[in-house]
Amino acid sequence: MSLIADVRSSRELLVNLTRREVKGKYKRTALGQLWSLANPLAQMLVFTLVFSVIIRIEPGKGDPSGLDVFALWLMCALLPWAFFTSVVTGGMASLVGNENLIKKVYFPRSALVVSSALATSYTWAIEMVVLVIAILLFGGSPLVYLPLVVLAMVTLAAFALGVAMLAAIANAYFRDMQHLITILFQVWFYLTPILYPLSEVARRAEAAGPVVGDVTILDLYKLNPMEGFSEVFRNLLYDNRLPEWGTALECVAWAVAALVAGSWVFTRHQRRLAEVL
Structure with a gap:
């Protein structure tokens, strides 16, 4: 895979770019890296107030952990989602944001996208450590599943x-892409x-019946790759149990397919980036 070759050939550059991303994000701020926790904490407070107090969604206790804390249940899926969107939006902007560098000197362009993802992964790791500590304080037992959590993080x-x-690549050719991605x-x-819990979707799908043939709303809903990732993280961290093997294998399949397709498309178009930017 060309992506692996590019990473190997530009390891020093990749390290320097990642350091630049990490240090530059909160440069000259009083709290520094602690600001990375501010946004997920604010989202947690707002969503907990709206969906736990006002609308009163009840996902049920963790099985078999017995945890019954909506905020923790929420964060087990919200943090992976926030990581995913940050990697995509950051990587999408990395080429356009380094236009001058790309036009001046040649280097593997994938290093810009990978370094952005690594910097976001660093922040995500801190957030996940805080989440694990919070789960422990409320009586959960996620430590035994930490190796699988790390594996799930790598897969995502x-x-x-x-x-x-x-x-x-799409944003380099079509600048409207950044606005479309937001929507x-x-x-x-x-x-x-x-x-909301997946069980609520299943309940409504059963009430609605098949959409086409034997296909239900739940079957269509599960085509969403982030549904599987959300369930895997919740099973490991909140429920303290192994996820279903089918769901775990689907996540791996999505990861491999996305990485292969992304690497192939990027390698095919990266030589012309200096011209189109």
Whole structure:
């Protein structure tokens, strides 16, 4: 895979670009990296107030953890979603944002997208550590599943990187892409079981019956790759149990497909980036 070859040949550049991304994001701020926790915490407070207090969505207790804390249940899916969208939007803007650098000197252009993803992964890792500590404080037992959580994080990072590479090339050729992605993510967010449990979708699908033949609304809903990732993280962190193997394998399949497609499209078009930017 050309992406792997590019990463190997530009490891020093990749490290420097990642450091630049991490240090530059909160440069000259009093709290520094702590600001990375501000946005997810603010979202958690707002969504918890609206969907737990006002609308009163009840996802049920963690099985078998027994946890019954809506905020923790929410964050187990919200943090992976926020990571995914940050990687895609950051990677999409990385080529356009480094237009002058691309036009002046040759280097593997994929390093820009990968470094953006690595910088976001660094922030996500901090957020996930805080989440694990919070779950422990409320009586959960996620430590035994941490190796699988890390594996799930790597799988989601691969999926996000593949989508980011596709979006980066598309944005280089069509600048409207950044606006379309914003709208797409707004719709995609509410089509993913983040604010409500998957069981609610299943209940409504059963009440509605088949849509076409034996295909139900739930079958169509599960075509969303982020649905599987959300369930995997919730099973491991909140429920403290293994996810269904079918769901886990679907996540791996999505990650491989996205990374292969993203790498192929990016490699095919990266030589012309200096011309189209």
